[in-house]
Amino acid sequence: MDNKDYKLFTLEDFLSDDFFIASVKSPVRQSTAFWQDFVASDPPNISEYLVARRYIESSNEILPFITDREISLLWDNIVAETGLNKPERRPRRKYMLYPAAVAASVLMLFALWPSDDVTRHVEICEYACAKADSTESREAKLILSDAKTVVITDKEAEIRYDDSKITVSRSQIPKEESAKYNQLIIPKGKMSRLTLSDGTKVWVNANTRIVYPAEFTGKQREIYVDGEIFLDVVHDDRPFIVRTKGLNIEVMGTRFNVCAYDKGELERIVLVEGSVRVADKTGGNKRVLEPKQMYEAAGGETRVEEVDVRKYASWIEGLYYFDRERLENVARLLSDYYGVSIVCSEKTGGFACSGKLDLKSDLDEVLLGLSLSLPVVCEHVGDDMYIIVLKND
Template structure:
């Protein structure tokens, strides 16, 4: 059966799906993100399955001795053979109801191996998600070179940049919509009564319905650029600032807030796959290229530390960006897999 034909019961018994929910890694995360993008009509049922699986307490180590493993496998074969025999006996007669023995045996084996509670799977509506039970949290991590778009349960859209991660509850509470961010993201918040709060480090950004960009640097610096609506920003030190459209809050490494304007293309062009350089130093250019394309950039020879570069590229390849950047500089480049070497040929 194809995943697009799966019911919630099928997802609950699929070991690859369960492994993605409980033990996500780069491979299974990439597959399911791509699959959900191609089948948005399945998102609701997938989220239901995710909530149920996340609420089940799996055994930390599951061990099946050889005897029990062989018995389970023999039961599957036996049920399959009995089903085939019944089909032969009924041949020529009125078609009888064929019970899916093999599917059930396989499902039971998977449940046994993974230590899942039978009652929780057969009666998913009875899973206790009240206070004190396991909270279902979703975490998305984008490595360098990858961007993604998320749609939350309230309809809010989040553009997550490369080298960034975000976490949130699959279902928000009745009074608050809270997400935690590391890195950079652009938010299109669905307007409603519940406030939407972005938590980044010790700083909180509170909105009701607006579009804005948040960029938290590894050195502690933070920028919040407001496109539409209003936002209120505060931190644990008591700093507070409200932004109007086209205003940006900048927090330096010292933790102090100040307000300034911003160029929308430079700050938010990334979400539309536009790579922008504005009088960037070579160090800044290097950092942007590495994060944008997921490569490592090495420098050979003497390169002017005061050199700056400006340019705009929309959905361009790494080679075209390097060619444009180095055309008049006298520098050359070599690309080998994920390694880029820039040399001074003069």
């Protein structure tokens, strides 16, 4: 790896490189970081890298050595499916390829090779991983390219993508200043409303990162989410796919909430109207949701149940509904929304809360409402720090 320029590699080179194959089949922290940096550098052979990676990821056994003629035929299939240019032949050593499933020949595998749209979803996930900026800053950021970042000072910013421009609150930015993928980062204490290029509306909650293309192309629309969003998806002949760390959610036109943090174990989908199909990253555990159903996945287990959607979607209207919710969970939600630290004492964290909080009120009013409905008081112990304790403590 030390003396190799992977930016010059062809598909054949990747598939015959021991370090690349080992990195995909048995990744370790160092190899993962190496390839994340490689993708972040926007190499000219990114398409060949993604095709090679996708091929190895989907494999499960080793085929015998293959001939130059078979490699040439494989490339003909790849060119037909993806539009990549066929490389000039160069001397190479024999190598083994990994099939996508048990098959009689490699040529049969490439007859089933994924389309550009499959490659594209690998690309957006790779990009989201490589460009994972933190939500810990105090200001919201719209990252349009490596050279262009817009700092957003509004508490609830409006962002809209049109044919030729991007509108951020009261400012307009020519769309040509944007790279292929954009990244919106909303820290604690902020929110945003985003209108994508197809007209789909996205409410972005505090402590959330969303990656999306400046313009949807191809046969499907895709975004990546680390955090919580609510979507009102515009109906289109192309499916709309939300990708998270562990799930793929596919819709045509619908309204639903997604809560899935990269650092958390629980991922939750709540459908308000329409229909969504949910699957894990392996394509398993597929479920089709009906309105008022919730899908949860954690620790390899999944479940679907009917819920009161207000509890999960009312935050876009500045309201929180609770039904016997633990006070420590309410405190965490308020911490994210108002951008301060609110913690519960050991005696109060397990109290059950039911009712509604109006988040359009200032924080002191909200905390006063809690103290009137529960045997607690909220003590201000610092500039941005509150602790909830028993009234008689």
